[in-house]
C-alpha cells in the first residue's frame with residue numbers, strides 16, 4: 001500500500017511464536033540479576049536456599065529449553081503500532097496464530113478456556129489478551145508477557161476517594177501482598193496502577209510489571225513511594241515461597257495517570273519470581 005510499510009502475517013506470527021517460547025524458557029537479565037542480589041542479601045537460611053533453587057531451576061529451563069514453570073500462562077500481548085504500518089492479513093489473527101504455534105512447538109501448557117463459566121480448554125492457549133497502542137511512525141513493537149494465574153488471582157482494585165490519600169493507597173498495596181502470602185510464588189514483582197478510570201488503573205498495574213527491575217519512576221514522589229512500599233513489603237517477613245525471610249518482593253513499580261477530581265482508583269497486580277516478558281521490534 002503506497003506510503004505505508006507492509007508487515008506480513010507470517011512475520012508477525014513467527015515473531016510471536018518465538019517470543020512465547022523465549023518468555024517461558026529464559027529468565028530476563030534484569031530478573032536474573034535481581035535474584036542474584038536477593039540471594040546474597042537474604043538473611044533467612046531457608047529463604048537463601050529457596051532463592052538458590054529458583055536460580056538453579058531457571059538455569060535448567062534455559063539450558064534444556066523447558067518451561068521455567070508449569071503455569072505457562074495466558075499470553076498477554078502489548079502491541080505498539082506505528083500509523084504508517086500496514087499489516088497484511090490482520091494483526092490480531094497473526095498474533096493469535098503466533099501464540100498457537102509457540103505453545104504447540106514449545107510444549108507449553110495450554111491454559112485457556114473458551115468461556116469463563118463453561119470451562120472447556122481451547123486447546124491452543126488462544127485467544128491472547130492483546131493491548132494496542134497507536135503511535136506515529138512505521139515500526140511495530142510486540143511484547144509477550146505470559147501471565148500465570150497463581151499470581152493473577154491475587155490482584156486487587158479499589159476506588160478510593162481523593163480524601164483517602166496516599167496513606168490509604170500504601171495500606172491497600174501492603175495488605176494486598178500480605179493477603180496474597182505464598183500464593184503468587186514470592187519473591188514477587190508488585191505492579192501498582194494509580195489514576196485514570198477503573199480499567200485504566202488495572203491496565204497500569206499490569207504495565208508496571210513490565211518495567212525493567214532496577215528502573216524507577218521518573219517522578220520523584222512516585223519513585224519515593226516505590227522505595228517505601230518495597231521496604232515495607234519486605235519487612236512483612238513472607239519471604240521466598242512464603243517460608244519466611246526478607247525477600248518478599250524484588251521490586252515495586254508504580255504507574256500513574258491523570259484522573260477525575262472525584263476519584264482515586266488504585267489497582268495492584270502481582271507477578272511471580274519469573275516475571276516473564278520479552279519483546280521484539282519489526
Ligand SMILES: O=C(O)C[C@H](O)C(=O)O
Pocket residue numbers: 070071148149150151183
Ligand atoms: O495453574 C497453575 O499451574 C498453578 C498456578 O499458577 C498456581 O500458582 O497455583
